Amino acid sequence: MAEPVRIALRVNGEDRTAVVEPRESLADCLREHLGLTGTHLGCEHGVCGACTVIVNGRTARTCLLLAVEADGSQIITVEGVATGDALHPIQQAFMEEHGLQCGFCTPGFVMTLYQLFRERPEADEAEIREHLGGNLCRCTGYQNIVVAAVKAAARLREARVGQ
Amino acid sequence: MKPAPFEYSAPSSLDEAVETLARHGEAAKVLAGGQSLVPMLNMRLVRPSVLVSLRRLASLDYVAVEDGCTRIGSMTRQRVVEQHPAVRESSPILAEALGLVAHPAIRNLGTIGGSVAHADPAAELPAVLVAMDGTVTLVSTRGRRTLPASEFFCGLMTTAAEPDELIAELGFHRVGRAALASGWAVEEVSRRHGDFALAGVVVALAADSDGCLADARIALFGVEDRPTRRPEAEGALRGTRGEPPAIAEAAALAVRDVDALEDLHASARLRAHLAGVLVKRALERASRKAIRDG
Numbered sequence: 001m002a003e004p005v006r007i008a009l010r011v012n013g014e015d016r017t018a019v020v021e022p023r024e025s026l027a028d029c030l031r032e033h034l035g036l037t038g039t040h041l042g043c044e045h046g047v048c049g050a051c052t053v054i055v056n057g058r059t060a061r062t063c064l065l066l067a068v069e070a071d072g073s074q075i076i077t078v079e080g081v082a083t084g085d086a087l088h089p090i091q092q093a094f095m096e097e098h099g100l101q102c103g104f105c106t107p108g109f110v111m112t113l114y115q116l117f118r119e120r121p122e123a124d125e126a127e128i129r130e131h132l133g134g135n136l137c138r139c140t141g142y143q144n145i146v147v148a149a150v151k152a153a154a155r156l157r158e159a160r161v162g163q
Numbered sequence: 164m165k166p167a168p169f170e171y172s173a174p175s176s177l178d179e180a181v182e183t184l185a186r187h188g189e190a191a192k193v194l195a196g197g198q199s200l201v202p203m204l205n206m207r208l209v210r211p212s213v214l215v216s217l218r219r220l221a222s223l224d225y226v227a228v229e230d231g232c233t234r235i236g237s238m239t240r241q242r243v244v245e246q247h248p249a250v251r252e253s254s255p256i257l258a259e260a261l262g263l264v265a266h267p268a269i270r271n272l273g274t275i276g277g278s279v280a281h282a283d284p285a286a287e288l289p290a291v292l293v294a295m296d297g298t299v300t301l302v303s304t305r306g307r308r309t310l311p312a313s314e315f316f317c318g319l320m321t322t323a324a325e326p327d328e329l330i331a332e333l334g335f336h337r338v339g340r341a342a343l344a345s346g347w348a349v350e351e352v353s354r355r356h357g358d359f360a361l362a363g364v365v366v367a368l369a370a371d372s373d374g375c376l377a378d379a380r381i382a383l384f385g386v387e388d389r390p391t392r393r394p395e396a397e398g399a400l401r402g403t404r405g406e407p408p409a410i411a412e413a414a415a416l417a418v419r420d421v422d423a424l425e426d427l428h429a430s431a432r433l434r435a436h437l438a439g440v441l442v443k444r445a446l447e448r449a450s451r452k453a454i455r456d457g
Contacts, residue, residue, distance in 0.1 A: 002168045022171030022214065023204070044164035045202035052268055058242070059268040064201040068171050069194070069218055112268065133356045134266025 007071040011036065012080030020067040027051045027062035029070075030077060038078040038107050042136070049135035052108040053077045059115045078107035081114055089159070090114060090152040099148030101139035108135050113149050117156050125150050166204035173216040177223070177302065180215060180329065185304040187213045189326045194218075195238060195277035198269050215329075223276070223331060228253045231337035237276025237330040241288075242267060244275055254335050256295070256347035256367055260287040263349060266357045276330040279315075282322045284424065285359040285385035287349060289316055291335070293390040294365040294382035298334040303327045309334075316389040339369020339378040346370070346453025348445035351385065352437050354428075360385040361429045362437035364417075366445040368405070370453040376400050381413070381446075386423050386438045393417040396442070405450030414443040 004019045011034060018033035025044075030036045030053070042048035044063045051062040054076040081088040090113050093099065100106045109132065116123055116131045123131070128149045137145060174180040184191055192211035194200055203209045217223060223238035228249045235244060244250055245261035264270055264278070264287055278288040279299060292299070292312040299315045301308055301324055315323050324330065338345055351363030363385045369378040379400040381393040396417035403409035418439040423431035 002170050005171065021168065023166040023168055025165075025201075025205075028165075044205050046198060046265075046269060049266070049268065058271040060272050061198075061268050063205070064197055064269075065272060066171075066194075066197065066201065068173070069197065069216060130356075131267060134268055 005068050005071075007067055009034075009070060009073055009075055011075045012077060018067065022066065022068050024067045025063050026053075026055075026060075026065045026067045026070045026075075029067035030062065030075075036077050036079050040104055040107055042104065042108075047136070048105070048108070049112065050105050050108040052111045052135070054111060054115050057115075059112055076111070076114070078110055081110065088114070089155045090117070090149070093148040093152035093155065094145070097144050097148035097151060099141065099145045101137075101141050105135060105137045105139075109137070109145055109149075113152065117153055121153070121157055121160060123153055128153065164205050166201075167207055167210045169204075169211055170213045171216065172213060173219050175219045177220055177331070180217060180220060181302055181304050181327070183213075183215050184329060185327045187215075191215050191326070193280065193329050195280070196240065196272040196274040197277075198265070198273035199277060199281040199283070217329070226250060233257070233335040235275055235333050235335070237279075237332060238274050239276075241270040241273045241275055241278065245270060253337070254295070256349065256365065257288075257291055257335060259347065260291045260349045260365065263287050263351060263357075263360075263363075275333055279333060280322065280324065280330050282316055282320050282389070283359065284319060284388050284390070285361075285363070286390075287351070287360070287363065287365070287384065290363065290365045290382045290384035290390035291349070292333060293392060294367050294380045295335045295338060296380075297336060299324075299330055300332040300334070301325075301328040302331045303329070307331070312390075313392070319388045321389075338367040338380055344370045344453050346449035346451065346456075348448040348452075350441040350445040350448075352441065362386050362434045362441060364438065364441045364445045365390075366442070366449045368400070368446075368449045368453040370405075370450075374404050374454045376403055376405055376450070376453070379413075381417055381442060383417070383421070383438050383442075386421060386434050388422075388424060393442075395419070400446070405446065405454050410443055410446045410450065413446060414439050417442040 040050040042050035046064040191213040194216040223236040225236040297312040351360035367380040396413040423434040425431040
């Protein structure tokens, strides 16, 4: 039987440790061991994008990343994007533009956009659509998700100029 | 949708990695970026008793361009290769093909060695390797050997790698001599952007200063059980200027005698038809680059 392994992660700025079986995904580790249930597991084979988080500055599907493989990583989950009670501009725009219906896919969309806007603040609608191609919304509310994303991008650019 | 239990090993040197593989033989699987293997583990399509992770092998993470050959370490992430300035300069066809592989989040973790080892017939990267007369370098405790891509891919998800071997490096060779103008295109049809292709083609051309094609490479993917070159079509193009009749003839030759796969996604007839259309489309785009813009 495979021995459990102790791993150390830095999650949303906090040092965390967990003892995991080698076969456990990072998604299960975040949810079951660290209590961070904002990361949702949809298809569990890398198709739906719901479990997307940021690992070492890049988006990753946590259903396709074993927790042991992420040992030592810096991770940002959807719990880490708001500032206190103030929603992140992406979350705020999703709320205002009705960018979510059941909300299951939302964490994956938010994290995909979070990383896109960090890398490419100037991303236009076409680029946003290209990047969101890997996230599925089974309510099929794509139009409002794109509207929210475009609005959030504009607000983030304004905030940057204001600094 | 959870993997069966396995032992996990993350060796810190290549020697240790190949020794671990040699010790466990067929019971072990190599874990690179995990973007093909982990779904198969989750669905229990594979149940290795040992996973040998290459994550600590920084020595397999590099891009080196010299004398028309781009050598890439197997653990280099697909997204890194796609965005690498030297790759975009020396092998733009590789960057174009990688842009069609799944989605950015997958390419962030997926490695180029992993895609080649997995050998899905519909994957883009193996087809680029075959089109560019690429090479696959394998290592084991028995030594190191380099195979031409055409000998590496043996069939549906089957390669010439032995259970105790791992892929260390891929080599992509420039098409034509340095002095020649080049053109390339990767075309595919998939149900949704980022899905595996129902049919696809990689085309690379090189033209001399008179605007005649000196070299032509055509590799189909997602059509037969492995990426395959179409030598008759390539031969028919050489010496031409890529005029519409030459392209039409090459497209017809490229799919003549094609042994297309048939599954629930597409019939063999549809795949062969799509392949013919895509070859024509890719040749038109590539010859525009090589001859008109060259």
